[in-house]
Amino acid sequence: MTHTFGAYGGRYVPETVIPALDELEAGWREAREDEGFRRDLHQLLTTYAGRPTPLTLAPRFAPEKRLYLKREDLLHTGAHKLNNALGQALLAERLGKRRIVAETGAGQHGVATATVCARFGLQCVVYMGAEDMRRQAPNVERMRLLGAEVRPVEFGTKTLKEATSEAIRDWITNVETTHYLIGSCVGPAPYPELVRELQRVIGDEAREQLLAVEGRLPEVVVACVGGGSNAIGTFTAFVDDADVRLVGVEAAGAASLGTGRAGVLHGARSSILADADGQIADAHSISAGLDYPGVGPEHAALRDSGRAEYLPCTDEEALAAFHRLAQTEGIIPALESSHALARALDLEEELVLVCLSGRGDKDLAEVLAR
Amino acid sequence: MSHAQSGDAERARAEPGSARWEPTNEIAERTRKEGARGGTTGSPALVVYLVCEPETPDLAEAAVEGGADIVELGIPFSDPLAEGPTIRLASERALARGMRTARCLECIADVRGRVDVPLVPMTYAAILEAYGYERFVVDSRAAGATSAIVVDLPVEDHPEVPRIQLVAPTSTEERIAACAAATDGWLYLVSVTGTTGARETVSPALAGLVERTRALTDLPLYAGFGISTPEHAAAVAELADGVVVGSRAIQVAEDGPAALRDYVRGLREAIDRVAAPS
Numbered sequence: 001m002t003h004t005f006g007a008y009g010g011r012y013v014p015e016t017v018i019p020a021l022d023e024l025e026a027g028w029r030e031a032r033e034d035e036g037f038r039r040d041l042h043q044l045l046t047t048y049a050g051r052p053t054p055l056t057l058a059p060r061f062a063p064e065k066r067l068y069l070k071r072e073d074l075l076h077t078g079a080h081k082l083n084n085a086l087g088q089a090l091l092a093e094r095l096g097k098r099r100i101v102a103e104t105g106a107g108q109h110g111v112a113t114a115t116v117c118a119r120f121g122l123q124c125v126v127y128m129g130a131e132d133m134r135r136q137a138p139n140v141e142r143m144r145l146l147g148a149e150v151r152p153v154e155f156g157t158k159t160l161k162e163a164t165s166e167a168i169r170d171w172i173t174n175v176e177t178t179h180y181l182i183g184s185c186v187g188p189a190p191y192p193e194l195v196r197e198l199q200r201v202i203g204d205e206a207r208e209q210l211l212a213v214e215g216r217l218p219e220v221v222v223a224c225v226g227g228g229s230n231a232i233g234t235f236t237a238f239v240d241d242a243d244v245r246l247v248g249v250e251a252a253g254a255a256s257l258g259t260g261r262a263g264v265l266h267g268a269r270s271s272i273l274a275d276a277d278g279q280i281a282d283a284h285s286i287s288a289g290l291d292y293p294g295v296g297p298e299h300a301a302l303r304d305s306g307r308a309e310y311l312p313c314t315d316e317e318a319l320a321a322f323h324r325l326a327q328t329e330g331i332i333p334a335l336e337s338s339h340a341l342a343r344a345l346d347l348e349e350e351l352v353l354v355c356l357s358g359r360g361d362k363d364l365a366e367v368l369a370r
Numbered sequence: 371m372s373h374a375q376s377g378d379a380e381r382a383r384a385e386p387g388s389a390r391w392e393p394t395n396e397i398a399e400r401t402r403k404e405g406a407r408g409g410t411t412g413s414p415a416l417v418v419y420l421v422c423e424p425e426t427p428d429l430a431e432a433a434v435e436g437g438a439d440i441v442e443l444g445i446p447f448s449d450p451l452a453e454g455p456t457i458r459l460a461s462e463r464a465l466a467r468g469m470r471t472a473r474c475l476e477c478i479a480d481v482r483g484r485v486d487v488p489l490v491p492m493t494y495a496a497i498l499e500a501y502g503y504e505r506f507v508v509d510s511r512a513a514g515a516t517s518a519i520v521v522d523l524p525v526e527d528h529p530e531v532p533r534i535q536l537v538a539p540t541s542t543e544e545r546i547a548a549c550a551a552a553t554d555g556w557l558y559l560v561s562v563t564g565t566t567g568a569r570e571t572v573s574p575a576l577a578g579l580v581e582r583t584r585a586l587t588d589l590p591l592y593a594g595f596g597i598s599t600p601e602h603a604a605a606v607a608e609l610a611d612g613v614v615v616g617s618r619a620i621q622v623a624e625d626g627p628a629a630l631r632d633y634v635r636g637l638r639e640a641i642d643r644v645a646a647p648s
Contacts (some may be wrong), residue, residue, distance in 0.1 A: 016538040173564035264496040277470040278500030
């Protein structure tokens, strides 16, 4: 497996968890070659999660274009996060780990993790910033209903960055019994590659579906980027198609790729929001899932190579796209996905694929309060 | 790789401005020469950790007066994954007071002017990544530092930074051997599977880790994480060549240099009692 993506990636973690990363990597390598594992995962994705998700044309949202939405919002639990959570839970079972820790920002990964833990009978602890618990209260209730313990993180910015640090500290302390079910393509190797491989089903399906209806590949593929898991899962299927433009959309106040610098955060070298001394800077976004000063190392490498480009989107632009999709297509998107929708409208390309990574029910209170 | 020999007493003195420095872990060298394996002739080393802050020169001087053989000086990072609440909060406070890398190196130089024990900077890869790995080696040495501890930099990475490696109860034999080969002077045994912070008792995992590590290396072994009382220090001194105290020292230092000196003296006496022939 790849530990680095260009100049990025690696394993910047205390020695205590290095053996667990080796074990995870070996376990994943075995599992992916194991027909039984692949069959179990496929079975869960189809009969439990609801894959394949549809591809929906959005003619009223983008009348000048043929803009298709990859409907991860229709996946069980309401976001793409479940693809990764199911795969990692199966892997944790194989490794004999019966306790799961996770971090969550918007709560979607926390809900996905709580869901798979309920399904597999695993103990589940989710760390969540106190500010995010306020912004995403319905997801906190959902996690608790599913039997997870939600532990508030009360220090620093009280958002995803601190929740991730606390989840890693829990993992360091309980590593012998606990699997860290990371929610995005970030963290020390092998997590970025593991999460990409579990999320690539999004792009693989969309590519096939689009070829079936349009007979050609999209001109551009657009996805929002916080840590970047729905984007990497969508891009991977198209990365070798040189004519397909790949566009990631970051929250303007959390543009790790657009305005960040090389640095180390949460176990990997990537492009991050930090000052000249390497101290991590605060991110700001209306969307809790994008409110993170780091990004997956593979995105930093894709940016450097020029294969993908990363554009910013303001809170106001995302909110406008949120309302527009609701009113033109009858689909309430997650605020995270609304960033991708907003930028997709401005692009000059006509045939557009957008990953609609999640549904927006969780965001109603936040949006209506504005 | 020459860095792998860095615990070797015969290692050559580096040229001025070179990224490599001489094995200035005098205490480790002395510990090893005197064969102080939980001590018959020499006493196990006492290492005290403090975060670089404006008061740190006074505190470090007090710690040395109390009997510290080595002072670790933390260069704070905003997101320190290996730290429990005490050191995390101390780091946040130091950063809020402007203790960025350059100020911390000045702090180390100030401490150097007051005490003559080894001063070991302890920090995270993010700090070196931003400052420049080789530049940090040169500048920290110019400030009077000895070696370094970089908590989240795996043994394989950045061999140009001579540093004390950490091994943990979860480390495999293979990794312990690799850390022993690469370390600079002594090995830091992380006594618990977990983060830093005072605990009720000495971790039962430490004895096993000492035994496994002893089987693989003759290097001095200093144990830290979770050690806070004279009783803990004595128990650890029975097993290891040195005792590292961090979180509790920081808590005591809140009450000023005199309190820290008394606390360190209590640890020193407990360790020396273990080492003294009965």
